[in-house]
Amino acid sequence: MSRERVLELIDTQSGGDVSRIVTSGIAPLPGKSALEKARYLQSEGDGLRRLLLSEPYGDPAMSVDLIVEPGHPEAQAGYIIMEAMGYPMYSGSNTICAATALLQTGAIPMREGRQDVVLESPAGLARITARNTNGRVESITTQGEPAYVAERGLSVDVPYYGAVKFDLVWSGAYFAMVDASHHDFLLTGEEEIALTAFGDAFVRAARPGLRQEHPSLGDVGPLPFVHFMGPVRKLDDGKVESRSATYVHPGVICRSPTGTGTSARLALMAGQGDIGPGDTLETISPRENRFLGTVGSQARVGDFPAWNSTITGRARLMAHSRIVVDLDDPLVDASDLENVLTPGP
Numbered sequence: 597m598s599r600e601r602v603l604e605l606i607d608t609q610s611g612g613d614v615s616r617i618v619t620s621g622i623a624p625l626p627g628k629s630a631l632e633k634a635r636y637l638q639s640e641g642d643g644l645r646r647l648l649l650s651e652p653y654g655d656p657a658m659s660v661d662l663i664v665e666p667g668h669p670e671a672q673a674g675y676i677i678m679e680a681m682g683y684p685m686y687s688g689s690n691t692i693c694a695a696t697a698l699l700q701t702g703a704i705p706m707r708e709g710r711q712d713v714v715l716e717s718p719a720g721l722a723r724i725t726a727r728n729t730n731g732r733v734e735s736i737t738t739q740g741e742p743a744y745v746a747e748r749g750l751s752v753d754v755p756y757y758g759a760v761k762f763d764l765v766w767s768g769a770y771f772a773m774v775d776a777s778h779h780d781f782l783l784t785g786e787e788e789i790a791l792t793a794f795g796d797a798f799v800r801a802a803r804p805g806l807r808q809e810h811p812s813l814g815d816v817g818p819l820p821f822v823h824f825m826g827p828v829r830k831l832d833d834g835k836v837e838s839r840s841a842t843y844v845h846p847g848v849i850c851r852s853p854t855g856t857g858t859s860a861r862l863a864l865m866a867g868q869g870d871i872g873p874g875d876t877l878e879t880i881s882p883r884e885n886r887f888l889g890t891v892g893s894q895a896r897v898g899d900f901p902a903w904n905s906t907i908t909g910r911a912r913l914m915a916h917s918r919i920v921v922d923l924d925d926p927l928v929d930a931s932d933l934e935n936v937l938t939p940g941p
Contacts (some may be wrong), residue, residue, distance in 0.1 A: 599923040601937040605648075606701065608693040610911040611852025611885035614658045615693035616648055619703070622662060623938050629667035630674040631685075631718040631813070637662070637676060638683050641936035643929055645678040652927055653919065656680040657848050659687065661694045663703070671716035672704050681820035681845050685719035685741075685813060686768025688855010688887065688907040692736040695724050696911035699733050706731065719768050719813065735910050738855065742895040742902035743767035743863035746807055754801045757794060762822075764807060766897070767859040769820050772802060776824040776841070783826045783839040785882045788849045795822045795843030811898025820845055823857040828870075828877075836871070837878040853879035855907035858889040863903045866891050 603621035607614060622644070627633035637644065644662070648654045659679045666674035675694045677687050684690075695713055698704045704713060706728055713724040717740065725737045747764040750772075754760050757779070762772040776783050781791060803818045810816050826839030840861065842854040850857075858879045865871045877889045892904030921937065923930040 601921045601923065601933070601939075603919050603921065603937075605915075605917050605919060606697045606913060607915040607917065608697050608911045608913050610689040610692040610696075610909050611881065611887060612883050613689045613850055613852040613854075614914075615690050615911075616654065616658055616660045617694060617697045618644075618648070618660060618662045619701075621938050622936055625664060625936065627667075629718075630664060630676060630716045632667070633664050633674070634676040634683050634718040637936065641932050643931060643933040644936055645683075646929055647921065647933065649678065649680060653921075656846075657851075659690050661690050663694070663698070666716040668716050668721060670714045671721060672714055673698055674716040676718060679844060680848050682817060683718070684769045684820065684856070685816060686717045686722070686856060688738060688740070688768075688858065689850075689852050689909065689911075691715065691717065691722050691724065691738045691740065691855065692907075692909045693911040695726060695736050695738070696733045697913060699726055699728065700731070700913055706733075717768075733911070735908055737906050737908040739892065739904060739906045740768055740856075740859070742897055742904050743859045744897045744900035744902035745864055745867050746770070746900065752798070752802045754797050757797060760798055760802075762802070763864060765860040765864055766810060767863060768856040769816065770806075770808065771821045771823045771842075771857060771860040772798065772819060773823050773825060773860060773864055774798070776826050776839075781824060781841075783824055783841045783882050785884075788882055791824060791841055791843060791882070792847055792849050795849070796845065796847060798822055799843075799845040811900070821857065823854070823860055825861060828865075835876050835878065837880060839882075840879040841882050849882065851881060851883050852885050852909070853881040853887045855887055855889075855909065858887050858907055859905045862889045862891050862905045866903045867901070
């Protein structure tokens, strides 16, 4: 039997963050929901994530989205998100990319104009509005699970940086929300290396003892993200914008402002009374890419007051490819890949 396996991929980007959409080559995963399938993949087939996010096949700054059968009757497709830090439950940029790829390839039949799509992430349903023109997706607006402030006013002593104050917010994953101005960051492209070093040191110091339970999802793992918040700037039309940067542990500064980071910021601001339903915040990444966040209705997650929100952005398809994985290649860690790859001929 051949020791070669073939995967079919669609490479996309939203706000500069690359998402590799895996469309075939993976055997059906056990589980009734995207969450159950993600947890199986994490425990029995993590080699897929390592393979596609590591040299020679990929890069840790990318994300991978595996398209799976949904468990919820409303969903048209399911997807599992894989990043350098592991398996986030939800991601705005990955949702924008996955929805765009599914529509533009016809996996979900595209309609001209406004089109509603429902995808199933491990966190639950992502309700999506696509705007389509001449066979292209011009924008995606996605609403994931409600975001909530889990803890305010935390502080940790970080070696070489001193005391760092932060708030802990859930928006598909836990984010440590750090005021960038307190640490003299302007959140420009020239600061990416410094932001990465700060984020790495902060996460290593903050993780011990930090909350990692979600009221309905259970243990969601150690802190994966730091969101650096710049000052809020009011525009003439009454809207507001803010520079931002998201650090993904280990060692990645996102090219986009990140959808979940923006949702976390909206929940933090709404909880403080700074913005309310219908208000928008446009976040700007160090590479000048933008997402638009809009505050929605109030909600509850367990005992926590929470906020719904939507993120609007655009994705572009960059490549369609078939990659060959030789399980005998010494550069391929095949220890658990055979658990999930479709057998060769």
